[in-house]
Amino acid sequence: MAPQRSTGTDAEAELPEYAGHYRLESRLGSGGMGVVHLARSTSGLKLAVKVVHAEFARDPEFRGRFRQEVAAARRVSGAFTAPVVDADPEAERPWMATLFIPGPTLSDQVKRNGPMEPARLRRLMAGLAEALRDIHRVGVVHRDLKPSNVLLAEDGPKVIDFGISRPKDSELRTETGKLIGTPPFMAPEQFRRPREVGPAADIFALGSVLVHAATGRGPFDSDSPYVVAYQVVHDEPDLTGVPESLAPLVLRCLAKEPEERPTPDELMRELRSVAASYDTQAFIPAQRTSQEEREPEAGAAQPERRPVKRRGRRLAAVGASVLCLAVLGAVASVQLLGGRDAAREESPRTVPAAFDPWTAEPAAKGGGVPRCSYGAEKLFCAEPGLVFAMSPTDGTVLWRHSVSAPATSAPVVSAGLVHPGTGGGSRLTALDPGSGREVWNRRLPAGTTVRYAGGTALLTGADGTVSGVDAATGRTEWHRSFPGRGAPAFQSFPGDRAAYATWTSGDGSGTRVAAVDPRTGRTRWDVRLGGTLRLFGAGDGALFFLSVDSVYGAAEEVVRYVPATKETRRVRLPVAVDDAQATVRGQRVHLLGAGGSLVAVDMDAGRQVWRLETSVSRGSAPVTDGTRVYFSSADGRLLAADAGKGKLVGQTRARLGGRPAGVVGAPPAPVMAGRRLYATAPDGTVFAVDGREPSHW
Incomplete structure (x- = not known):
């Protein structure tokens, strides 16, 4: 090129x-x-x-x-x-x-389609308040929040272009020619005392951005940047056209003194009281393309222009103060790293349909992100050093049990008992699901990994030897090794009584797969398939794999293998998916990549059906009920996409909390049980929502 x-x-x-x-x-x-x-x-x-x-x-x-x-x-x-x-x-x-991130800027959206209606404005304000909360939490001030720096993505507004000054965007410069910001969206203190500018300046800019979104103009309006600067410092904002329900809150954001402006958390609380219908559902920009196509919304305020009130003219003084300003700013987002959750052994039972959504913080602050599974009509969760059971109907903690192992996976219900994930711990423990009482435990050799399948705990030692331990009693039932292959990687899936062992060749050219009877350790069948394959699902008599690039690890194909017929089908992805996690229901596979690419593949049709860029960095493994695809983000949101159309249909609010970790590298996957959906977040909460109504989350 x-x-x-x-x-x-x-x-x-x-x-x-x-x-x-x-x-x-x-x-x-x-x-x-x-x-x-x-x-x-x-x-x-x-x-x-x-x-x-x-x-x-x-x-x-x-x-x-x-x-x-x-x-x-x-x-x-x-x-x-x-x-x-x-x-x-x-x-x-x-x-x-x-x-x-696909999507227009707020500036372009307003130019094309005119002012936003009140409900859309509330969601925009809430999304920007959440963004500023997390930006300020790490000690950063944006200093140049404006409509052209707000992207309207499907899952909410994104703040971009942090910290890079733009001297060609304005005639307002310092002596060295460096832009200090964009005057209509700058706070008074940025003109009066730039060295003291703090997070409250971004709140002022948020108020100005909301006025622009509601009216198509700013609260301070002039062709001259010097006039605008004077108005920002001395005049009252023009809020004509801002919906009455939002105007008082916007006016607070535009207070002249920083300490009089609300914090992002206060903004979000106020917004919830502004309208009971406020939520953080997917932010999908209207696809209107001209003023003629745009129909007036019932009850929506129509923007009009009126003269800007001014108290005097001291532009020379303002201009002189402007020349003293300098630029500062920085930031974008975090690269998230992490592993995977262990597969759950038993499939969830159907639970009663009637319930109210709930949120609970079952453990002490600072414990980490709970990792949960469903079984025996309870929700079982683990944090470092702790396993606990919760009522699935209201989130009540039923019992707690201290363990020595870190919580790298959710508890598993096997043979009627609860088994905390070992996470490299030194002991294997089984608990009574009703009381949390310890039923048995046994010491584990260093380096042992554990998987559960068919009522058996599969213990793989550092030397590659595998032991089958009865999950009900803790007794060892068998030992075996796989000569010439090394230590196997075991996986199992809900409703499938086999355990699957895989080995990948050193050059990545092939993957060996064996089905092992967990009760006896005997191999039921053994096959070699081409490529570096990662097993992720089983169902309808078939196994499903991702074929990944042996160097970069990106998923390039979805592979289906049917043991009964020895038939293999490969569906190549038009664009590879980085660090993909996948799930399968019937013959429809959904993949979520590290960069937020959500992909649907129809294995019977042999093609990719749709691809959606969600912009969720390092999401969880996806789960699906066939109608929607659900996944969690590293900031604690639970998101839902239409499984047929590939469109986001809802999301919960972010739940970062005040924990030092902030976000997590590998958020646990949500748990489905009937119509209920359970998820966890970095703030330590466990919450339940109705999976059928994501637009109401």
């Missing part, structure tokens, strides 16, 4: 072909400090890559500020920003790659 010619007024005549090892496919846009390109990772993940203009790449001060932004980018949740994938602030032309 030849270098892309610049068609604008940028300093450089040609744009680069690569940023690092990312090939730049097309130009998405240009700002004062750089050009944003569409690119793809090696596995095909869409990225937005910002490459700094050559003139600023030569500025040591700018490079230092860019390094600060990249460092801060790893401190904020990706739930409300475009997650950073890679960056090189030391390159000849510094660059940063973030996940590409």
Whole structure:
């Protein structure tokens, strides 16, 4: 690909072909400090890559500020920003790659479709308040929140473009020519005392952004940035056209003094009282394309213009103060790392239909994210050093039991007893599901891994020897090894009484799969399949695998193997899915990638049905009831997508809490039991919702 010619007024005549090892496919846009390109990772993940203009790449001060932004980018949740994938602030032309999030900016949305209706405004305000809460929590102030820096993604607004000043966007500059912000969305203190600017400045900007979304203009309006600066410091905001239900809250955000503005948490509480219908359901921008197509909403306030009130003219003084301002800012999102939850052995029983959603915090603060499973008509959860049972109807804690093992997996119900995940612990324990009383325990050799299948605990030692332990009594029933293959990786699935052992060849060219009878240890069948395969599901007499790239680990194919007929079917994905987790129901497979790509594959039809970019960085394994696909995000949200159409249909609020960990690398998958859906969050809560009504979450 030849270098892309610049068609604008940028300093450089040609744009680069690569940023690092990312090939730049097309130009998405240009700002004062750089050009944003569409690119793809090696596995095909869409990225937005910002490459700094050559003139600023030569500025040591700018490079230092860019390094600060990249460092801060790893401190904020990706739930409300475009997650950073890679960056090189030391390159000849510094660059940063973030996940590409489809969706218009708020600025473009308002230009095309006009002001938003009240319900949409409430959700926008709530989403931005949540975003600022998590940005401020890690000690960062955005300082340039404005409509063009808000993306309207399907799962809510995303705040972008942190910390990069844009000298070509405005005539308002410092002596060195560096932009201090965007005047209509700057707080008074950014003009009066810039060194004291704190999180409250972003709240002021949020109020200005809401006025723009509600009316198509800002609360302070003039063609001159100096006039706007004066109005921000001295005049009252013009809220004509802002819905009456939101105007008092917006006015509080626009208070002249920082201490008089609400915090993000206060905003969210106020919004819940503004309207009982407030929720954090999926934010899906209206697809209207012209003013003629836009029909007035019943009861919606119609914007009008009136003269801006002014108290005087002291523009010379304002202009002088403006020249003293400087730029600061930084941030994007966090890269999340982690493993997988253990498979549950027993399938959940149907539970009564009538129930009310609930939220509970069953353990002490700081314990971590609970990992839960359902069985014996109870919800069983584990945190480090603790296992507990909860009522599935109201979240009441029924019993607690201390254990020595860390909680790397959810408890398993096997042979009528509750077995905490060992997580590398030194003992194997079985508990009575009704009382939490210990029934038996046994010591484990170092390095032992445990899986449950068919009422048996499969213990694999460091030397590859496998022991079958009766899950009801703790007695060892058999020992065996697999000569020439090393230690097997066992998996089992609800409703399937077999255990499946897999081995991958050293060069990744093939994977050996054996079905083992968990009661006797005997091999029922044994087959070699091509490629590096990861087993993720079983059903309808078939096993389902992901065929992954042996170097990068991206899923390239979905593979179905039917042992009875020895038939193998492979469905190639049009674009590989990074670090995918998958689930299967019938012949429909759903995959969720590390960057938020949710994919549906029909194995009978032999094709990918749909692909949805959710922008959820490092989500949980998906689960499905056939109608919807559910998954959790690292910030504690539970999301739902229509399994047939591939559209987000609902989500709960984020639940980060005040724990030091903030977000988690591998959020536990939600648990289904009848119509109920149970999920857990970083704030330590366990919560239940009606899986059939995600739009009401």
